Amino acid sequence: MKDITRIVKDFSNEYHNIKDSKSGYTINKMPGNTYFIDDSNILVMPRDDGECRYPYGQKGFNFWAYSSGYMHCNEGLFSPFIRASEGAEPKIAFFAGIKDDERYRVIPLLSVPVIEEAEHLGVERYTIFTKGATYYITEYDNILFAVRVFVDENNQVYFTITAHNENEDKREIFISSYLNPFLKNAIVENSTDRWFRQVTYIDVKDVNKLGSFVVETYEELDRSSMKANYGVINRYLKLDENSELIKSEITTSRYKYVGGTRKSLHTPSALYNGTFGEHQPICTFTETAIAGDLMRLKLKDNARIDLTLGYCFSDDKKNKLLKEYTTCNNIDNLLQEIEQEEKDRQSRLDLTFGREINESQVKPYVLNSFFEHLKKQVEFCSVIKGYIQLSSFSLIGIRDVFQAIEGLLYWQPEVARDKMLEALNFIAPNGRCPRQYSLPKREGEPPAMDLRPFIDQGVWVISTISSYLKFTGDFEFLDEICGYYDIIDDKIHSVQKSHKQSTVLQHLFDIMDYLLVNRDHENTKCVCALYGDWNDALDGLGVSKDKSKEYGTGVSVMATLQVYQNLNEMIELLELLDANKYQDIIKQYKQARLEIEQGLKEHAVISKDNMKKIVHGWGDEKSYYVGSFNDPDGVERDGLTSNAFWAISGLYDQDTSIESTIIRAFARLDSKYGLKTFEPHFERGVKGVGRIPNLPAGTAENGAPYIHASMFGIMALFKMGCSELAWEQLNKSMPITHDKISCSPYIMPNSYGYNEEKCIDGESMHDWQTGSSNVLLKIFLKYIFGFQPEYKGIWIQPCKNIPFKSFDFSIMMGETEVIIKYENKGYDKREFYIDENRKQGTYDSIMKLDKLWLDKSLLVKDKIIVRVTD
Template sequence: MGTFKEKIQELSKWNRELKNNKILKENHSLPGNTYILDDNDILSLPRDDGDCRYPYGRDGFNFWAYTSGYMHCNEGLFSVFLRANEGQEPKVAFFAGFPTGNGTYEPVSLLSVPAARSLTPGEGEFEQFTVFSRSSVYYITETHGMRFTLRIFPDRDRKLYFTLYIENLEAEKKEFYISSFINPFLNHSLGEDGESRWFREVSYIEASSRNNDLGSFKIKVNEDINRTTSVSNIGVIRRFIGVSGDSALIRHEESASRYEYVGGSRGSLHAPAALTAGGFRHKKHICAFTEAGAAADIIHLRLQGNEYIRYDAVLGYRIHCRSEDEAGYLLSGQFTPAGIDLRESELHQQSVMDGKDLTLKADRSNTVLLREGIFNSFFEHLKTQVEFCSLIKGYVQLYAGSLIGIRDIFQALEGLVYWQPDKVRRKMLEAMEFVLEDGRCPRQYTLPTSPETTPVMDLRLFIDQGVWVISAMSTYIRVTGDRKILSEVCGYYEIVDEKKSLVRKSKCRDSLLEHLFKIMKFLLSNRDIDQTGCIKVLYGDWNDALDGLGVSIDPNKEYGTGVSVMASLQVYQNLNEMAQLLLHLNAAKYAEEIRYYKAAAEELRFNLQKYAVISNDCRQKRIVHGWGDRRSYFVGSFDDPDHVSRTGLTSNVFWVLSGLNSTDRYMEDTILDSFRALDTKYGFKTFDHAFSPNTPGVGRIPRLPAGTAENGAVYVHASAFAVMALFQMGRPKEAWEQLTKLFPFTHRTISCSPYVMPNSYGFNEEKGIDGESMLDWQTGSSNVILKTLIRFVMGIEPDFDGIWLQPAEGLPFKGFTFDIKIKGCRLKVQYKNSGKGARTYFLNDIKREGIYSEAMKLNRLWISDGDLKTSVLNILVED
């Protein structure tokens, strides 16, 4: 990795060469002024049509860094820094200032925000770019013959490190200032309100010894846990400076007043008065009650030719202090530049180690859209995205509804298990504590902020929450072989007032397996027993916006007998998963349960084939998305409530993914016809026709503009399910065509971060929407893409007593290598596409025969648990 200085020089060299070397630029470029560098670093230039971002931290603590220089940080409901919306004043800002010759200074923002003409030089060379590395973000500005590099990262203890490294690139000395403005929030709240400043104090503490210590800032925020208990959250910013050679610190000034920095209550960081003056008028060192204080400084420096100066600031904090003495340690201890750099290096190495149990390297792409270097780097960032989605602690978007989704994390955990099973185990056990006593899973929940508080829960009755739990738990055991998890004891919650979403901890505790039994019982209790026998949709299913099917015709009932075909198919899959699990646990002990689940699955299969498949007068078939109360109308049918013939995606997809298609493949042509009807330049749409405003019976989906999100756009999550189904049906060519469309780096433009999955690609010519997305990072599309690559590209399909190895044929690469750990055995797999025609398998140089799969149309290899009783298994697959 090299030293900090060497890293800066390397990144600056990359920036120069990307500008001057056309071939290098083409090989490393992504949409949105973004480039992939060595070691999977990402170089991102400021742009006006979007912003890239990257999260740093671990286990639900997220420090977000944006290309623009915006940054925010939270862990659940506790925000270290609040997020500033586009155009607003940032919470962290760094500047340099240069004398104009008339007693004032020309300030230059060392981040792209705040963006104002007065804060960027009007003449001369000016370069500004951002680099996201594995462990830290670098903001680099070159101006006035100098290079300013701001590096920021959080460590494992949630301290934040800000290092500004200033280099004089010329021989003549420079006199200038640097300035930092840091405005932490340190509160368990969704945002600032009119009372925030009353309970907050910022103070400057002078250094006890001169040396390189510039003194510290202390931020104290008081908050109430309940009516009788008040606590303080205390943060400390310690600052240090080091100069080389004959360079010098001339003077430094500090202020705890935001007003003093920006020029009063009408000022802002877009034109801070103190920076033009080069100093503070009053040097206010304590700020409380009357305004929201901030930690600000202006440091005047003299930098000799070809020398450097380094400024370090470290923000640490402690929450829920009963007295200030509890946070006293934050002002003690030593920080050295070498020590800070070592922490960053250790984080870098840890991130490498965290990913070592799942690696993929494609070799020699056959298509320019899938450059192997970009693809390989994308795979690493995709892993980061799945881990981020798996371990969140809620409030990622920081609004009241941004909690921890049961469905969301269990889908993500099913991907993370392939390389971080220990973290998955802990998170699954944590989440299972929030299941309700009858086996119902809440839509979302939060982790209590203290032992005295109860969690916030979203009790909307989306029927599909539990189905993802059962599937993820089945995958976890098949990947790890860890059946002991089923004996772990977990608790429940009980509902106090459903309308008010009030819950309390239940006294009932039992095994994880009993939780699964109760979840399965709850799902089956919501069958439409009187008519179709399929699973009722209740509030909604996976497609959140289509939440009208469950409404009752009877005004005295909240829910009717409307059905979700997707959820019904998932329950069919769950029944088979539970039966297989119990069969391998103890077939004799669970014989009754196995028989019951198999009978219920067979009954559900019959009902789905009878009721979910409809025909028109031309005898064309269609798998509907669902129907309303008493089967009074259909969605995804030949005649929807708005009298539009409409094809839906997810019911067709899960006809395949649930295993129903493998029992009787008579619907396969119908499914493929639906895929063709839904195809676009960005992938498969959720519905081939958007719902027009005021379409009855479908809920809130018509409120979305046509061609966006779930309303007739490419909702990537659903499209990725379809890619998985195509692979499973033995159609790898079509699967790769669609997968290529979904990758963000294959598009000309993108509104989000092009190195991770977005949640959607919109298209509406009338509204000028062409490929824009709602958001990136926090989206389930990431885990489905990852699982597709693992299960069908790499071809790893674990089972309870072995593994199916089934790399897809016709891949757009000449070969690939991958490492993956299954049940304690490291599989080192090499795949070669030699054009031989017939597939061959070698395990530890011994040839093994494959078994032809009619469904997938390829030879796949069965590797038993007996084969896995070794530390390493070397595998060669050759086509």
């Protein structure tokens, strides 16, 4: 096993090879001064036009490492380290000092805080993200410094700081750490937090183990009681035999570290002097307590300092953490185990694209690495515990998590199963799904929920469970027992645990009933928008003209199409389970399906001058349309999602002549960065459409490529057999094809803004927590690689016009590895082989390609190889 110094030197070599290369390593370059390197690791060079980040942790614990050096973490609402705003003093910082006469040249070992004096010293910094850890590397004056951070499955955080002297002579330096933990159930700090925090230094008599810090924070449970949260920071020092520790200092006072009330980490007076002055082993109430140290060294070759932070909620556990002792080897071995577990977990789904056909296409090296991190993004979105955006209503979205799970289930079905069961416990007995839920902080305490009735929440549940059953064959899942929450007052988001429990299958019936009840039964038979649909910002369609009613008969066409799809999914499932037993429900669903189909064809498709449009929806009593020839603002407008779901839902299969209508809408919605959600945008003050006009033109859903929606459009294009158009849009939508991007270019952002007047050109609101990732993954699986599971088998249906000579795709389905090997040989007709035996394909007139049926009875071997040649 390589030690950390060897790993850092290897990263340094890769950095200099890329930096000094005249070609710029175009085969692995991404926007944002970012590169893929060996093992799909990510090298980020300094940038001031955006930020890259990576999350670490398991089961909903998220430790965020930013390329700038900002770090924060939370598990649901509990935040061991709170997030610092841009430009503010970080909560975690590391410094080095180089002796210069009587003072020290102070070098931040992260890009934050910015110390102006150090900016002009010729320091080189860069960041490496691996799937197990982040390495922050600083090169200065022939010393190679590194800070490595990772977390284990128990949410313990490990910081390793190393210094490698590349000179012959000893150097007098210091290394200093600054940790400002939060350890509370909150998303922002307030002025009283310092009153209820104490940091105490505990000395130890051990040559390798340095002293420890104990952080205590207290939270009020009620007027007469508080609970304690503890953090324990253990520290270890390892020097080569020719280096020595001159002096070790600590402080628990932020004032002592930065130099008083008027100063900050950007001006750390103590570090310039190389001393904190008076020893302060305890701090509380009067100022912010921190854990700070400073170790003065004579460095010959290598120095290494390790800090471990564990947190707990009892004295016994705190004392146990204090007594724990580890070694550098133990820490390195732990990281190696974490990285191997990560590799094993992700290996159940694998992809390799071969050489590109056209040199202007995205490079296969980049796309293959991008796919690996796309999987990580979908996993992240699936297992969240909420509060990712760190706002009061940043909970766990029902629609968000089920969409993500529909991607995750293809390589982590056990994890997907558990998360689905968790979420199903939070729906109401009538089948109404909350928009968002949270996990109760304590047993018996009602959880925070967002109860706004966005009509579409339940539709994603049904579709995801259908996909799960088709892939796994785990029909016992339908018999699992889940609970409910009674809604006490949806205006104040008040709920209580219901006494009712039922099976997963009954939950599906409940959800389906809720969706079918909330239709415009008297007129259009379509699904009412209520508070809104997937397009959150367009939340005005459901408002009633009758002031005494909250909701009217306004309709979401997208949600109606999804319910149409759900009815097909439920009918197919029930006929498979027991057609006789469920014949009455099947009959009811078939009648509802017919009514919805007729309602959509009659009311959702409008005509003018021999031109057709599929509208986004309409207001109460069809008083106005959105996405029509004449919207409430008097303009002709196209909407993306209703057109996309006309194809995705399967209604398109009934009459493919509407293809030209959909393609024409997509052409109008096209832009520099892909398919817009609406064209044109909504100006301020447009009536009847809700809050979408409050967004600046060309941002988010308001006339910009909101990429989640763009992905629906791309999926529809593949579904309709328009693969060339689909690939064109896919290239526009993936961040790896762009010249610049304001966030992490190796995973999917949520949007691309474009408004020249407001100087917006490609920027995104955020990354990581966005549904664009799971839709893209499903596009790759079902339409590009062509892996489409059904109840009795699998359709193998790689798309046409693949811009690569070949690809190798493998997935574990139960105990069988299914491998699809595709190659473009320039044949006139597609050929299929199963384990070298040629098989006859079936022409699909909807997707306009030949595909192969693979019966599940064949999945009895360890491996089955399907070769597809074009």
